[in-house]
Amino acid sequence: MSDIVNVDYSTRIPNNVNLTDDRQVLRALERWHPGYIDWWMTMGPDGFQEALVYLRTAVSIDPKGWAKFDYIKMPQYRWGILLAPQEESRKIPFGRHYGEPAWQEVPGEYRAMLRRLVVIQGDTEPASVEQQRHLGKTAPSLYDMRNVFQVNVEEGRHLWAMVYILQKYFGRDGREEAEQLLQRRSGDADKPRMLGAFNEATPDWLSFHMFTFFTDRDGKMQLESLAQSGFDPLSRTCRFMLTEEAHHMFVGETGIGRTIQRTCEAMKAAGIEDPSEINKVRDLGVIDLPTIQKKLHLHYSLSLDLFGSEVSTNAANAFNASLKGRFQETKIEDDHKLESSTYPVLKLVDGEIKRVDEPALTAINMRLRDDYTADCQRGLDRWNKIIDRVGVAFRFQLPHVAFHRQIGEFKEVDAAPSGELLDEAAWNSQKEKWLPSKDDGDFIQSLMRQVVEPGKFASWIAPPRVGIDNKPGDFEYVKLAA
Numbered sequence: 001m002s003d004i005v006n007v008d009y010s011t012r013i014p015n016n017v018n019l020t021d022d023r024q025v026l027r028a029l030e031r032w033h034p035g036y037i038d039w040w041m042t043m044g045p046d047g048f049q050e051a052l053v054y055l056r057t058a059v060s061i062d063p064k065g066w067a068k069f070d071y072i073k074m075p076q077y078r079w080g081i082l083l084a085p086q087e088e089s090r091k092i093p094f095g096r097h098y099g100e101p102a103w104q105e106v107p108g109e110y111r112a113m114l115r116r117l118v119v120i121q122g123d124t125e126p127a128s129v130e131q132q133r134h135l136g137k138t139a140p141s142l143y144d145m146r147n148v149f150q151v152n153v154e155e156g157r158h159l160w161a162m163v164y165i166l167q168k169y170f171g172r173d174g175r176e177e178a179e180q181l182l183q184r185r186s187g188d189a190d191k192p193r194m195l196g197a198f199n200e201a202t203p204d205w206l207s208f209h210m211f212t213f214f215t216d217r218d219g220k221m222q223l224e225s226l227a228q229s230g231f232d233p234l235s236r237t238c239r240f241m242l243t244e245e246a247h248h249m250f251v252g253e254t255g256i257g258r259t260i261q262r263t264c265e266a267m268k269a270a271g272i273e274d275p276s277e278i279n280k281v282r283d284l285g286v287i288d289l290p291t292i293q294k295k296l297h298l299h300y301s302l303s304l305d306l307f308g309s310e311v312s313t314n315a316a317n318a319f320n321a322s323l324k325g326r327f328q329e330t331k332i333e334d335d336h337k338l339e340s341s342t343y344p345v346l347k348l349v350d351g352e353i354k355r356v357d358e359p360a361l362t363a364i365n366m367r368l369r370d371d372y373t374a375d376c377q378r379g380l381d382r383w384n385k386i387i388d389r390v391g392v393a394f395r396f397q398l399p400h401v402a403f404h405r406q407i408g409e410f411k412e413v414d415a416a417p418s419g420e421l422l423d424e425a426a427w428n429s430q431k432e433k434w435l436p437s438k439d440d441g442d443f444i445q446s447l448m449r450q451v452v453e454p455g456k457f458a459s460w461i462a463p464p465r466v467g468i469d470n471k472p473g474d475f476e477y478v479k480l481a482a
């Protein structure tokens, strides 16, 4: 156990996978390292590479003390390879190979499918860093600035985690894929990142917090499914990544919560009862609730697309092959093979949205997405409680799954947030009611001013209730370079 818990710092790459004795993989990773640093310097947080940031670094996988906090310059962050401990005699928990011992090597017949899953997962990690690279310049406080950098270095580590899998288990084509992961760029017309939401801009902090709430939560669901994998190294890698992921969603949920709180308090203080008095609310230097709802519509719908098509043979094949399971697979009480069960799927039938029973195997994406929606709803309930506590009459709502979709059943139709199907003219005349307009974006941008005095916050966001690592309110989370 102690070998697993103590991280090996004797090599350049902190790890608990005994890289010292795995010379071939160590050399492959060391060869990849300069390209990674180059990518980080050009595509990582712009203008802050010399700043000292109070960051946590994963140094162990001991649940009681896996991270240590210290000031560090980001390029010197110890990106490491940490896998959750191997469970003795772990059995494959689903699919055709249910009950067989988990694989320690890639099964030949599933090599291509597995590589694709690992590459897609890997591709999202650097993409998010690229999307967020300008946010430091408009951080609403040092606390928030530190949080975005923390998220960024950990997404960098998650890229390392996938690159390790590629280099250790996929030989030459794994090394080529690892190289490609450093070549693609978020939003680039010629070599974009693989999934839609990772090519969208993150232009402001409200977008960042929505992204960490909605898109990182997709990350959580996908990692949870891969953590069930019959391929044990992938399962162990994802299990440890989930430990870090929790903080990213915390950043999103509390970031939006603090924004809502500030808006409601400012409205109360100014005696504004009606949340739809947008200009009056905006004059207070806070973001009106209807605009926050529009951003929510946008980010939720973009994130739903990340689950793929509702009915998917890719997903069925990955489940059948015991490569990618369901959320909390081991807690589900069924045969874990899904050969004869069905699952209800919302589909477009003769121009109407109908619930149709589909073979559960092909509806795997839909099921994961439903679990995701339930998880999102719990977050919205907590935001709505903040509004209730301050005493404003407004409720945040998730839009219908047919709203603003680019992937799956509803990609060809236009629907209102209520789910009502619309013709093109009706959609075009109303879409700015539901999605952020250029004016909304300009207004949000106008509030994005960097605040760097310790303990101070921009006008539009409330301070957090507690500091990171229990630090006091005026703690200097980032020491900016002179």
Ligand code: BYC
Pocket: 117, 118, 120, 121, 124, 125, 128, 155, 194, 195, 196, 197, 215, 216, 217, 218, 219, 220, 222, 223, 305, 306, 307, 308, 309, 310, 311, 312, 313, 314, 315, 324, 365, 407
């Ligand atoms: N954009 O059968 P289909 C995270 C493609 S986030 C573009 O419908 P499938 C993070 C698909 O590739 C989690 N293309 O879907 C969060 C396929 O193309 P090919 C990332 C898309 O395969 C924040 C075709 O459409 N991890 O970690 O069942 C910060 C038909 O596919 C999209 C994963 O996603 C799209 N949205 O499911 C940092 C897990 N959707 O192959 C990190 C790994 C589908 O026919 N990936 N397509 O050319 C998977 O499990 C699956 O590939 C997907 C798609 C869920 C993405």
